[in-house]
Amino acid sequence: xxxxxxxxxxxAAVTYLLTGPVRKFAIAAGAMPEIRARDVHREPTPxxxxxxxxxxxxxGLLVASRLTxxxxxxTLSDEPRALLAGAGLIWxxxxxxxxxxxxxxVKLGGQMIAAGVMVWxxxxxxxxxxxxxxxxAVTPMQxxxxxxxxxxxxxxxxxxxxxxxxxxxxxxxxxxxxxxVYAYRMWYGHGIEGAAPATLFAAVLMGMCLxxxxxxxxxxRIFMGDSGSMLIGLVLAAGAVSITGQIDPDRxxxxxxxxRSGVYSMVPVYMPVLxxxxxxxxxxxxxxxxxxxxxxxGQSPFxxxxxxxxxxxxxxGHSHSRAVLIMYFWSxxxxxxxxxxxxxSSSLVIVLAIVLLSAVGLVILLxxxxxxxxxxxxxxxxxxxxRVRASRASGERGDDADGSAExxxxxxxxxxxxxxxYDRPAREGRPRADSRS
Numbered sequence: 001x002x003x004x005x006x007x008x009x010x011x012a013a014v015t016y017l018l019t020g021p022v023r024k025f026a027i028a029a030g031a032m033p034e035i036r037a038r039d040v041h042r043e044p045t046p047x048x049x050x051x052x053x054x055x056x057x058x059x060g061l062l063v064a065s066r067l068t069x070x071x072x073x074x075t076l077s078d079e080p081r082a083l084l085a086g087a088g089l090i091w092x093x094x095x096x097x098x099x100x101x102x103x104x105x106v107k108l109g110g111q112m113i114a115a116g117v118m119v120w121x122x123x124x125x126x127x128x129x130x131x132x133x134x135x136x137a138v139t140p141m142q143x144x145x146x147x148x149x150x151x152x153x154x155x156x157x158x159x160x161x162x163x164x165x166x167x168x169x170x171x172x173x174x175x176x177x178x179x180x181v182y183a184y185r186m187w188y189g190h191g192i193e194g195a196a197p198a199t200l201f202a203a204v205l206m207g208m209c210l211x212x213x214x215x216x217x218x219x220x221r222i223f224m225g226d227s228g229s230m231l232i233g234l235v236l237a238a239g240a241v242s243i244t245g246q247i248d249p250d251r252x253x254x255x256x257x258x259x260r261s262g263v264y265s266m267v268p269v270y271m272p273v274l275x276x277x278x279x280x281x282x283x284x285x286x287x288x289x290x291x292x293x294x295x296x297x298g299q300s301p302f303x304x305x306x307x308x309x310x311x312x313x314x315x316x317g318h319s320h321s322r323a324v325l326i327m328y329f330w331s332x333x334x335x336x337x338x339x340x341x342x343x344x345s346s347s348l349v350i351v352l353a354i355v356l357l358s359a360v361g362l363v364i365l366l367x368x369x370x371x372x373x374x375x376x377x378x379x380x381x382x383x384x385x386x387r388v389r390a391s392r393a394s395g396e397r398g399d400d401a402d403g404s405a406e407x408x409x410x411x412x413x414x415x416x417x418x419x420x421x422y423d424r425p426a427r428e429g430r431p432r433a434d435s436r437s
Contacts, residue, residue: 003067004184004203010063011207015056019215022052023222031099031225045220047098050227053208054091057235058084060204070200079197082121083238089114090155090234094227107226108152114234115151118241119144125244151237157287158233159226165218167324171331172232173209176202178335179236183243185343198243205235218320313365329361 026032026046061080064070074080093110096102102110118124125143128136138146162168180202186195209232215221224232313323337354 003064003070004199006067007060007064007070007200008203008207011056011060011204012211014059015052015208015211016214018052018055019049019212019222022048023215026222029099045223047223047225048095048227049212049216049222049224050091050094050098050229050231053212053224053228053231054087056208056211057087057204057231060207064200064204073196073200076193077197078122079242080200082118082123083201083235085121086114086118086238087231087234089117090230091227094225094230098225098227111152111155111230112148115148116144118151118238119147123147123238123241125241128244147241150241151234153287154237155230155233158236159229160287160290162224162229164320164324165220166213166216167327168229169209169213169216169224169232170324170328172236173206173213174328174331175236175335176205176209178339179239180206182339183239186243195243198239201235201239201242205232205239208232208235218324326361326365333357333361
């Protein structure tokens with residue numbers, strides 16, 4: 001565990017220290033596009049944050065290769081080299097897109113090539129445990145197709161969710177933490193050395209995200225861009241493929257005592273292949289909804305719009321920071337809930353805890369919908385935001401009880417809410433907000 005923590009800290013430190021110089025380089029290189037109609041930020045912000053994250057990835061793998069226990073991963077397996085090769089290709093593609101822009105189909109082809117390179121170097125799916133059936137070996141062609149599909153879907157899911165400051169890096173960090181817990185338990189709990197590469201990948205991924213987050217939290221000083229979002233999506237997918245393709249299911253069966261128990265024990269970590277990727281179910285759901293929504297309208301699945309989950313949180317009244325925290329909450333609940341269920345699948349306490357937390361999250365999610373209607377005689381007793389809304393609902397001018405019309409929702413003139421800044425482009429002289437993805 002100490003070696004993983006050291007690797008995580010080195011990765012985070014290198015990423016954090018590189019992000020400042022990378023920001024200056026991005027500004028000097030002109031990787032700072034003008035505000036578009038679909039952007040949420042107000043001022044031009046440099047991209048290319050993926051350069052710092054790739055530097056952290058290389059530093060983390062270099063340090064891990066020099067340590068005693070994690071160093072064995074590099075001598076016994078080619079998976080770290082496969083990851084580095086695929087990450088280098090996808091990172092280079094992202095840098096080109098951040099600076100000059102790359103066609104969506106070209107990016108899709110590049111993602112498939114990066115996944116194919118990892119497969120060529122041995123990072124591929126070899127077998128699948130099917131509940132009620134047992135362990136099913138896949139052919140090389142089937143394994144290649146499954147691996148490429150998993151990598152491409154995960155990359156685009158992370159890329160699609162990168163629409164608010166700190167959202168993608170935070171959600172991937174949460175998913176990586178849950179995945180690290182599962183892979184580490186698989187290695188040390190069941191004594192399966194094949195889970196070591198996935199554990200290392202998860203630790204490095206956490207370091208990349210944690211090192212970049214301080215620069216990317218709202219208001220962000222730099223964006224990771226496609227060079228960062230596609231990179232962390234590939235690393236997360238590589239961990240899932242590693243633990244799926246290299247762990248011998250018979251070892252799990254021996255540890256659990258029966259084939260049925262072994263198969264069901266492996267289900268949570270194999271869900272990335274079946275769904276895919278339970279640990280980032282929220283980005284996956286956002287991706288599926290976006291594709292369905294755009295196809296239904298006759299648009300390209302890669303066309304940008306204002307229908308992502310985080311945009312809907314803003315539209316119902318949440319602030320930028322609260323919307324990000326709500327997405328964090330649901331990601332953590334699903335990811336760690338799957339891990340907890342894999343440990344104690346028959347525990348009623350875990351099920352009740354997940355249901356209770358889901359109810360709490362739902363209440364917080366819908367809280368702006370439940371704005372109280374305050375009578376005029378009681379307006380002096382509530383914050384100004386409720387006075388304005390109550391007056392507006394009753395058809396009044398919007399003045400509060402003391403005659404002041406300057407304290408609107410959230411303390412903004414004219415009753416503007418946190419989202420109101422983005423919903424009134426003509427009034428504020430800014431373009432309408434939308435996703436960066």
